[in-house]
Amino acid sequence: MNEQDQINFNRIADAIDYMQQNFKSQPDLNEVAEKVNISPFHFQRMFTEWAGTSPKKFLQYISVTHAKQMLKRNNATLFDTALETGLSGTGRLHDLFVKIEGMTPGEYKNGGENLAINYSFAETPFGTIIIASTSKGICYTAFADNENEAFVTLTKYFPNARFHQFNDLMQQNALNIFKHDWHELDEVKLHLKGTPFQLKVWEILLKIPVGNVTTYGEIAKRLDNPKASRAVGSAVGDNPVAFLIPCHRVIQSTGILGQYHWGSIRKTAMIGWEAAQVSLDKMF
Incomplete structure (x- = not known):
């Protein structure tokens, strides 16, 4: 930038x-x-x-008022309403289906040994990001206010992998999510390492339609474990693929947007930007 x-x-x-x-x-x-x-x-x-x-x-x-109205809509949970109506809607992002392809236990244990990881930096409406991919899919994205520090964090996440600074086609396709016209966005594959619980939480995050929000409690209910809000919060915070796995769409049950690893202002901007895109999409 x-x-x-x-x-x-x-x-x-x-x-x-x-x-x-x-x-x-x-x-x-x-x-x-x-x-x-x-x-x-x-x-x-x-x-x-x-x-x-x-x-x-x-x-x-x-506005917080808008978030509260979303949570109270139709006398049902926003998450359930979104699943029943949002995924079958006509919004451009609804054509996107993101597949999770988890790492093997061996890959998780050895810190990515024998993995070849391409990475690059890109500009988005919310600042610079670092994006990384394996031959199987996108494995990491994070906002990179400092590029050197962002790369060091990436290498700590995969300490034994081989890194090459290269913007491959998989990354280029994934970055289309930041464009106003989502027709160019093809299927995005994710190559994730995480515990079974984390993978379940991240998969639920992927099903929150663009322009909508949910709460930690609603995700816990979706997991048939309504007392697991705190564990859900930890899994959301450990999300390794910023924006593509939309942890920014999770807010507090009170309607307050809450904190975000890369800043509450950035989270607010992302929620508002997505709502604006959905509004524009309905006009055409």
């Missing part, structure tokens, strides 16, 4: 933070633009290019 892109992203992040903190007063365009030291005209254009929708509409998507 070049210096100007970083400045623009920081402005968008600051604007989202301000809107999140002040959604009850519904700040208008002029007020938010003033807070990020940019003219209303340029802020409107910059924000719309980034989110695909106006700041006013985006404010509606990220």
Whole structure:
């Protein structure tokens, strides 16, 4: 990300933070633009290019009130409602089916020995990410505010693997998820290492439709273990494939968006951005 892109992203992040903190007063365009030291005209254009929708509409998507309404909709859990209706909808991302192909116990035990892993860095609407893949699928993505530190973290996750900085076709396809037009997104395979419980939680995360959220408690119920919310939270936090496995779509039962490994502002931006894409998709 070049210096100007970083400045623009920081402005968008600051604007989202301000809107999140002040959604009850519904700040208008002029007020938010003033807070990020940019003219209303340029802020409107910059924000719309980034989110695909106006700041006013985006404010509606990220408000806590909106999250609470989603949880109460149809007198049923959002998760169940999403499964019954979202996956059969017409949204572009609904055509995506992500397969989990877990590592063998031997691969898990030896830290990825004999695995060849390609990795690269890419720009997204939410900042730079590192993305890595094996011959079987995407094995790791994370936001990389510091590229050197991000690579070190990747090598710790697979201490015995062989790494090659190369942007392969598997990565290129997966990165299409960040585009406004999801027609270019083909099937994405994931090559994951995790415990059986973690894999079950991550598989459930994959079934949360874009533009929707659920709670730790709802995931625990889906696992037929309603007392496992804390364990679910740990598994969600251990998600090795940021955004593709949408752990950002899990919020607290109170409707508060909650924390996120790569920052609560980034989480808020991701939820709002996805809601905006679904809204746009329904218009066409």
